[in-house]
Amino acid sequence: MSHAPFRDAPRTGRPRSAAADRAIVAATRQALAELGWSGLTMAEVATRAKVAKTTLYRRWPGKNELVVDSLAAVFEEHLELPDSGGLAADLAGVVRSFAALLELPEIRTALMAVVAEATRDPALRARIRDAIVDRQKALVLLGRSRAQARGELPPEPDPETAARNADLIFDVIAGTVVHRALVSNEPVDGAWAADFARLLLTGLTGLTGVTGLAPRTATDRR
Amino acid sequence: MSHAPFRDAPRTGRPRSAAADRAIVAATRQALAELGWSGLTMAEVATRAKVAKTTLYRRWPGKNELVVDSLAAVFEEHLELPDSGGLAADLAGVVRSFAALLELPEIRTALMAVVAEATRDPALRARIRDAIVDRQKALVLLGRSRAQARGELPPEPDPETAARNADLIFDVIAGTVVHRALVSNEPVDGAWAADFARLLLTGLTGLTGVTGLAPRTATDRR
Amino acid sequence: MSHAPFRDAPRTGRPRSAAADRAIVAATRQALAELGWSGLTMAEVATRAKVAKTTLYRRWPGKNELVVDSLAAVFEEHLELPDSGGLAADLAGVVRSFAALLELPEIRTALMAVVAEATRDPALRARIRDAIVDRQKALVLLGRSRAQARGELPPEPDPETAARNADLIFDVIAGTVVHRALVSNEPVDGAWAADFARLLLTGLTGLTGVTGLAPRTATDRR
Amino acid sequence: MSHAPFRDAPRTGRPRSAAADRAIVAATRQALAELGWSGLTMAEVATRAKVAKTTLYRRWPGKNELVVDSLAAVFEEHLELPDSGGLAADLAGVVRSFAALLELPEIRTALMAVVAEATRDPALRARIRDAIVDRQKALVLLGRSRAQARGELPPEPDPETAARNADLIFDVIAGTVVHRALVSNEPVDGAWAADFARLLLTGLTGLTGVTGLAPRTATDRR
DNA sequence: CACTAAGCGAGACGGTACGTCAAGTCTTGCA
DNA sequence: TGCAAGACTTGACGTACCGTCTCGCTTAGTG
Structure with missing residues (x-):
């Protein structure tokens, strides 16, 4: 702790x-x-x-810190990324992993609250980063390195670019899932995760067409 | 009001x-x-x-609702999307527009807080949706319809897919910007916005390469 | 109040x-x-x-002040000095009046406590003086002025001496009764009050003899 | 102890x-x-x-008992009655001895507090009696026996009267000095001690006249 | 023009949670 | 076993804010 x-x-x-x-x-x-x-x-x-x-x-100095550490414990026991053998599947795995956490009522109700508190408290921000955010980011980094090892993604030309790209991808994945789950308040099910993974891999232009080729079935929903 | x-x-x-x-x-x-x-x-x-x-x-019934309405007033006066003539530029415009709001201290400190409160209060959630989220989403929809009118994006095959895609894209854009600004606590500057737009348009595989072709300059940063 | x-x-x-x-x-x-x-x-x-x-x-600022005001209310409703027609009887009346108050459990338990608190708090001391002590002293002054009107006590030569004597007599009466009741923890009954009045009127030398002349009876006790 | x-x-x-x-x-x-x-x-x-x-x-069982024992230590080292050769002077000596103790801040602040606590705690009351009050009373008894040996006071007719008188005189002396010092919050100086001794020896009627005969000087005050 | 139904400012009120503090007990390891 | 250090339970402290209320007053329309 x-x-x-x-x-x-x-x-x-x-x-x-x-x-x-x-x-x-x-x-x-x-x-x-x-x-x-x-x-x-x-x-x-x-x-x-x-x-x-x-x-x-x-x-603990106060409620904020206690809650951050308690949330951190939840992240610690839940976050993992089994190697699914492919980038798209790994991506969906990360999304599902994040989403599963955001289904827990203690996380739903408290995660954004402590983030909001942290806007005025640098120490709290650091605590959140160390205890929660970095743990999530490690998952994304792991997925990328696996994809690069498989040749699905090109290696980064230099460490600075690597870090910048990692930060970006992480913000996209974590931010999108959080927004879907907490702001839009819609379920993060398999179908949505698949859509999101496709968008991430192929970009906006590929979005509509591919969807048309692989129409969903009812059983696709979680 | x-x-x-x-x-x-x-x-x-x-x-x-x-x-x-x-x-x-x-x-x-x-x-x-x-x-x-x-x-x-x-x-x-x-x-x-x-x-x-x-x-x-x-x-107002209480603090939560008062704050939501006050935040809504800020969104109302700031959100707009000038037609920049191209999808990539429009995308960057939306990102900048969201980011500008998230730089305001009253938004930074309160937006996630009311979202957190809303997890246990459906009425508040509806209020946030009507007063804030839908206003943002309208911007994204406007950008897409412009792009489709220009032929940069294919038309949606059916209304249901259109709605699903719009929701997804909105969660990606809004969620990513919020996460960058509030959780990662990093500036949403022009360079980052460009990286993000490129990722959105071309997907993950295009990310590293394109960046390498157009190296940034110092003046590119905000 | x-x-x-x-x-x-x-x-x-x-x-x-x-x-x-x-x-x-x-x-x-x-x-x-x-x-x-x-x-x-x-x-x-x-x-x-x-x-x-x-x-x-x-x-009220705190417990001390609340208690002082509450004690003051008790003093206000209990303290009075019916004119008994003679100095000795008036003296016994004052003593009985003070003693009756000191029999009340709320006074017993709290009076010395607030006095103790007041040793480090001038404002509290002033409150006690105004609300309690001066009320008691007025009784003593009333008794003296009656006695002087009757000719039982000589008039004071000058105001300063009058004040000094009044202070002294008051400290003797109030202090003695309080000490008997709270420190020695013995009852302030009629017999004791008579002894005390005799001592006050005739001084130490007269004490033993007079007692011998007027042996007490059982009914003399309260 | x-x-x-x-x-x-x-x-x-x-x-x-x-x-x-x-x-x-x-x-x-x-x-x-x-x-x-x-x-x-x-x-x-x-x-x-x-x-x-x-x-x-x-x-020690608690704070109260610790303080009583600590106060007792102070009384033990300070209380004494040098034989001054006369009743009036011995009386003033006792008064001065008590008053000196009441000038010590630890005594001022704590003595009445423990007395107040003792109103609801018989064991504490006994401890105070044994450790403090009896020590004071011994001084008064000593003064009386000296005066009787000198013939300034008549011997007591019987032990019961002796005890009753001793208790009364002790309550008068100790109570008056405490009241002067702690309640009235006035200095117990030589002039006041002399006034008090005169009152005790001659009674109320003698008070005003004698004072008039021997007007005080400024140097008389402590 | 008076009536009337709100709105309004000030501040008391019953509550609840805060974060701190003291009393007194318990647990550990060292002497 | 005594002792120092300090964690522990209990419960009061005094403060702050909540959302409601009461009061005396103001400000429109309506009759």
Whole structure:
């Protein structure tokens, strides 16, 4: 956990309970799912975790940080990218992976809220980047390197371009999925993921035609 | 304003002050820019607008709705799409238009916050859609119809596909710009907009190569 | 009540509830009697008075001031000195009057506590003086002036001496009764009051002899 | 110290540090003087005494008892009555001795506070009596027995009367001095002590006249 | 022109959550 | 076992904001 103290100075006194840490994070996720971001209170979390409010504040500066770390735990356990053997399928896999997270009520209700809070709090922004965003970006980078190894994508000419392209692709994938799920409030199902993957691979001009060639079936929907 | 009462029943009594409406919305934007979403209070808005707190609650159900309407006013005055004569340029225009809004502190700090609130409040979600999202989407639709008129994009085979494609493209554009600006917290400058437009038009495979052909200059950045 | 606002400026807005004031003071006395000074909490008072905690803090800066005003109300309704026709009887009357107050559990538990708090808070000290001590002192002054009118005590030669003597006599009477009741924790009954009055009138040397001349009876005790 | 463990059972394990006891009491007095009763915390005492909080609780049941014992230490080192050769002077000596203690900030701020606490705690009341009040009363008794030995006061006819008178005189002296110092918040100087002694010896009627005969000078004040 | 039905500013009100603090207990490791 | 360090539970603290209310006043139309 990012708030863990350095163990350089051999700490004295009673050590912090690791079980409490786990209980608090779990309670936060549960309360978030039930009550939503603005309904979440520190006292409620404390009660559910069977822990005193002071224990919360000893470990996290406030609600924002606690929620970021709790969301991070969800990302940590859910994000993975099985090698599906092809770029298009890997792409759909990333999209599905992101979308699955955004279906969780605790993520739906809290992710954008902490992003909004972070606009006025650089430390929180860094925490979000380290704990959440970078974890997602790693998935995208993994997919690209696999595609390049397979020869589906050309290798980057130089590291700077590589980074710039990676950032762009990541913003496109993550941003689009988030917008679909949270703003447009539409399901991210297999059909949509396929459409999105096709658009990403072939660009706008290829969009309509290909769709026409492979009409969807009802069973295509999740 | 979307909360305006129906004029069917010819209202009696003293009419509401239109000046107050304007002052409140302006005060909300200003306070949002200075204090951020979570620092914004109804009392503060009332004070700045030189209005009583009761006047606020007489017109808006709460903070969420007041902010959505205030944000909507900003979108209304800023969003436009001058015809630049080509799809790529129109695309860049839409991106720049969205990005310009996301540079405003009141939008940065509040847009994602109300989206987050809306996850648990369908009425608020509808309000956001009507007042903000549909206004953005209209821009994207306008760009597509222009491109189709010019022959740069094929006409849609049927209305359902047209709607599905429009939704997808809109989520890609709006989502990507928002993610770049608010989550990645990087500037949406001309160079990035050009990269993004190229990706949208030609797809992933075209990305690296084209970039290599047209190396950027320093003056290209905003 | 000493915190009442001046009515010079014609007050606007909703007026404060006088009933709330009364309920709060009554609740404070009751809670003090049941829970003692250190057991008294603002929340408990608020609950008993069926009033919000904020209402308490809107009217009193804190627990100390609330308690002083509540004690003052008790003093106001209890302190009086019926004219008994003679100095000795008047003296006993004052003693009994003070003692009766000190038998009330809310006074027992709180009077010395606020005095202790006041050692570090001049404003609180002034409040105690105005609301409580001066009320007691007025009784002593009344007794003296009656005695002087009857010729039982000589008139004071000058105002300064008069004030100094009054202060001294007051400290003797009030201090002694308080010490007997709260520190020695012994009852202030009729017999003790008579002993004390005799000591005050005749001094130490007269103490033992007179007691011997007028042996007490069981009915003499309160 | 009244909390000292019995040495009957030959105690095992590491013995308690006597130095810690002294450091704690000293730290309590110092903290009391600086922070006042309500500002005093166990943690602060522990820090100042360079001792763990647990050590405090191992030796005293709580804050009240710790403070009583610390005040008792002050009384123990300060209270004494040099034989001045006459009743009036001895009386003034007792008054001055009490007053000197009440000038100490730790006593001013804490004495009445523990008395107030004691109204709801018989054990604390007993502790105060044994550790503080009886020590003061011994001084008064000593003064009386000297006066009786000198013939300035008549011997008591019987032990019961002796005790009753002693209690009364003690309440008068201690109560008056405390009231002057803490409630009226006026200095207990030589002039006031002389006035008080005169009143005690001759009673109320003698008060005004004698004062008139011996007008004070400025140098008479402390 | 008076009546009347709102609107309006000021501020009290009952609530709820905040983040802090103190009391007193418990846990660890060292002496 | 004593002790230092410090985590822990409990619960009060005082503040801030919420959304509602009460009051005295103003401002249109309507009768």
